[in-house]
Amino acid sequence: MTDAQSSNARADRLAALPIREELKGQQPYGAPQLTVRAMLNVNETTHEVPADVVDAITKEVRVAAAQMNRYPDREFTVLREKLADFLSRDLPQAHFTAEHIWAANGSNEIMQHLLQAFAGPGRSVMAFPPTYSMYPLYARGTYSDYIPGTRNEDYTQSAEDVAAQIREHRPNVVILTSPNNPTGTALDLDVVRAAYEAAAESATIVIVDEAYGEFRQPGVASALELLEGRPRLVVTRTMSKAFAMAGGRLGYLAAAPEITDALRLVRLPYHLSIYTQAAACAALDHAESLMANVEKIKVQRDRIVEELTAMGLAPSPSDANFVFFGGLEDEKAVWRHLLDDGVLVRDVGIAGHLRVTAGTEEETTLFLDSLRRSLGR
Known part of the structure; x- marks a missing residue:
C-alpha cells in the first residue's frame, strides 16, 4: 500500500467514526515541521536560550x-x-x-x-x-x-x-x-x-x-x-x-x-x-537575559523590512518578530526556492505574499540571499 493509499484508508476510518458533524472533513491546525538550516515559519525565537x-x-x-x-x-x-x-x-x-x-x-x-x-x-x-x-x-x-x-x-x-x-x-x-x-x-x-x-x-x-x-x-x-x-x-x-x-x-x-x-x-x-x-x-x-534576545530579533526584523523594500517588494510595517511581505508574482515558487536553499518560511495562503520569522543574523542573511537569487535581484 502506498503512502497515499494508507492516508486515504485512514481518512475513511476517521469518517466512519461518530464524530461531531461540524468536525467531519475538517483539517487540524498545523505548519510544516522540517529540519533545515533556517526554520523561519512558525515565529519561534531561533536564538539559543541564554x-x-x-x-x-x-x-x-x-x-x-x-x-x-x-x-x-x-x-x-x-x-x-x-x-x-x-x-x-x-x-x-x-x-x-x-x-x-x-x-x-x-x-x-x-x-x-x-x-x-x-x-x-x-x-x-x-x-x-x-x-x-x-x-x-x-x-x-x-x-x-x-x-x-x-x-x-x-x-x-x-x-x-x-x-x-x-x-x-x-x-x-x-x-x-x-x-x-x-x-x-x-x-x-x-x-x-x-x-x-x-x-x-x-x-x-x-x-x-x-x-x-x-x-x-x-x-x-x-x-x-x-x-x-x-x-x-x-x-x-x-x-x-x-x-x-x-x-x-x-x-x-x-x-x-x-x-x-x-x-x-x-x-x-x-x-x-x-x-x-x-x-x-x-x-x-531572568527576564532581562531573554529580553536582550528580543532586542536582537527586532534588529533583524527591521533589517528584513529595509532590505525587502530595497528589492522592490512590499513588506508590511511590523511590530512582531516576523515580516509579512507582498509583491511576489508566484509566492509558491519562491517558497519552494527558499526551501531548496534550506530556508523554511510560511505560505499563509494570501496570493503574492509570504511571511518570514526574524531569526539570527546568520539565518536572516540566508533568507535574504536566497530570496535575491529567487527574484534575480
Whole structure:
C-alpha cells in the first residue's frame, strides 16, 4: 500500500467514526515541521536560550521533581505574582497583582478558557481575518458561531469600521489581534477603545491578543494601558515568543479579577503542571537575559523590512518578530526556492505574499540571499 493509499484508508476510518458533524472533513491546525538550516515559519525565537536561563530552569525543575508525588498549586500563585510583576515593570503606570492574572498551557488554552466561559452554544465569536487561523477553530471547539469581520485593503483596521461591525453583529466575544498575525501590524489604542464602547452595548467581552507584544516598535502602546475601568476587556500574552518558551507552553492574560474568577469555573483541575510552573517562574526571574534576545530579533526584523523594500517588494510595517511581505508574482515558487536553499518560511495562503520569522543574523542573511537569487535581484 502506498503512502497515499494508507492516508486515504485512514481518512475513511476517521469518517466512519461518530464524530461531531461540524468536525467531519475538517483539517487540524498545523505548519510544516522540517529540519533545515533556517526554520523561519512558525515565529519561534531561533536564538539559543541564554545559559543562565537554562541553568535556572534546570535547577527549579529538579526541585519540582522531588515534589511530583503531590498535585501542583492549582492557583499557581507564585507564577501569577511573577507575571504581574513583569507586566508592572513593562507598564509602570499600571499596577497589576496576581488577582489580575490567569495562565494556562499556551495562549491557545487561554483562548479556550475564555470561549468556554463567555461563548458556547448559541453564542458567537468575532475576529477579523486575515488573522490567526486558530480563532475559528477555538470557536468550533466550543460550539460557538464564528463571525469573520473584514479589514481595510491594506489589512489595517479603523476605529469607526471595527465599532460598526461589532454593533451590526453583536457578538458575545470579539478578538482583536495586536500585532496581528500574519500581517505584523499593531492596533492604535483608539481602535480598542472604540471596540470596547461598541461592545458595551451588547455586554460583549473584548479580547486583545498581544502574543507578540514585547516586539512592538518604540512608542507603540499596549492595550494593557486600557484595562483599568474596563471590566470586560482582556489582554492575552504568551511566553512562547519573547521568553523563548515555545516548548514550555505558557500563556497568560491580564484582566479584571472577576474575569479570572469566571475562568476558574471552566479550567481542568491542576491544569498547570509543577514543571510548567517551575520553568516559567525561573524564566521570569531572568527576564532581562531573554529580553536582550528580543532586542536582537527586532534588529533583524527591521533589517528584513529595509532590505525587502530595497528589492522592490512590499513588506508590511511590523511590530512582531516576523515580516509579512507582498509583491511576489508566484509566492509558491519562491517558497519552494527558499526551501531548496534550506530556508523554511510560511505560505499563509494570501496570493503574492509570504511571511518570514526574524531569526539570527546568520539565518536572516540566508533568507535574504536566497530570496535575491529567487527574484534575480
